[in-house]
Amino acid sequence: MIVGRLWEMDEVLLTPPDAAEVRFVARGVVSAVGGVEGLTPLQQLLIPALFLSMTGHPVELAEVSPIGAAEFAAGMARRNLIFRERVLQIALLAALVVRPLPEQVADRLREFADALGVDDEMITVARLYAEGAVDLAAVDFSRNGYLGSVDALRLGALHTEGLDSSWSAVTDDPALAGRWAELWDLPVGTLGRGVADFYRDRGFVTPGLPGSAPPLLAQHDWVHVLAGYGTTLENEIEVFAFMARANDDPRAFSLLAMVISLFETGYLRAGAGLFEADEGHLRTRGMAQRLGDAMRRGALTRGSHDFLDLDWFALADRPITVVRTEIGLVPKADAAIAAGSAGPWQPGGITPYQLNSSKTAAESAGRPYIPWQPDPTRD
Structure with a gap:
């Protein structure tokens, strides 16, 4: 050529x-x-x-x-x-x-x-x-070289012994569930305690227990807390854009392509072991700016980061501010914030369904219900 x-x-x-x-x-x-x-x-x-x-x-x-x-x-x-x-x-x-x-x-x-x-x-x-041929496209996603492999490195990062596929759930693993439960013992301000609070505030079930999300998908929950993105579907687009661009492996772009196919066009009916299609979220006001800013922040991190294959538990006891500094995480642009980009503890960073799930989960477990409270200092 x-x-x-x-x-x-x-x-x-x-x-x-x-x-x-x-x-x-x-x-x-x-x-x-x-x-x-x-x-x-x-x-x-x-x-x-x-x-x-x-x-x-x-x-x-x-x-x-x-x-x-x-x-x-x-x-x-x-x-x-x-x-x-x-x-x-x-x-x-x-x-x-x-x-x-x-x-x-x-x-x-x-x-x-x-x-x-x-x-x-x-x-x-x-x-x-x-x-x-959207069904064939879905097969291509599942076989993608970045998303589809289950190797020793990935299993080690997920702290589970075996998966049928990358996006398989693990619902009966006491050791894995215990590791997640230990995050509650960490001091407030650490990354791991932030993730524990993030789960409690939304009624999410941690990996290793019945009804939990796949361990691989749970990896991205740490990114929500680390990078300061809430849990609306618009936030999910931001998180996956950030992760895709923070990774120097160009195949990680498939992460962003997947969530766009789920939450904008609906080309994919389901993905990542848990998500289901819900169209039109990139057309929400300001989302173009928010997507672009998430990619910018990912690109400006120091080094290359495969957040899905990272052993987050090795960082769990570290102050979140220190981890952010170490990877060179830059703040959100003012335009993205003005467009509605919210963190996990900022107004707009949680859904009514998640708020209700948290209350229901507390009642089912027989523990006191601690309502979610806005706390921008955590983001």
Whole structure:
């Protein structure tokens, strides 16, 4: 491939993109994902929000002119593979929010990916969505190299001996349940105690007990507490966007693709062993900014973080402020907060159903009910 040879020959450009290059990248993304009638209203909100959050440079869609795949790839010739992969993922994200996804858009995504010398399993998923083969797409998600494996490293992080699949529940494991129960003995202010309170306040059942979520899904509950995101479905989009972008493994993008397919388009009927489809949440006011900011915060963390394969219990007794500092967690942008991004103990960061579940769980266990109280200092 000619462009591929250019990548090998030219000096790699590693500096952040300037305003001119951001506008150029936006041309490629818009050209890859626009339908016959142009961008959808959601795409018109999402694409500028993503570019502004991730680069700091605004993009005016009215000034974006079409570009072909070959010309775009030539303009990306000095950028390395990971940069080109991230560009393609922005295009994929902008495409996966559309239902029905036009077949010509799926074809164009493949054309741009090939020109860029990039492969991503979500391109195949996009093609299946465009063909209406949503059940096959769901199988692709379950077999995804990032989400589908059950290896010794993952089992060790989850502190369980065996899983039928990554997203299997573990409902009769006294040792695992006991490990989670020990979080209550930790001082207030530690990460582990925050997670224990997070579960109690919502009536969630910890792994190892009947009715609990899969241990792998429970991993992301620590991220809710660490990164300061509540538990509405809009918050779930933020959490998975944060996790996907904090991981240098590009396959982690499938996490974000999964929740968009659950909570925006409904392409997936179920996912992650517990979630069920509930459409339209990315169209909620301000969610484009919140999604972009969550990706920004993930990208700015220090190092690469696979939060689903992390042994969180090794960090449980540490002050949450220390853990945040160690990974370089930056605050939410003012625009995201103004758009409604709330933490676990902030108004808007918990649902009425979860509040009622907490009361019911306390009554069933015969323990005093401690109502959830707003406490922004915890977020």
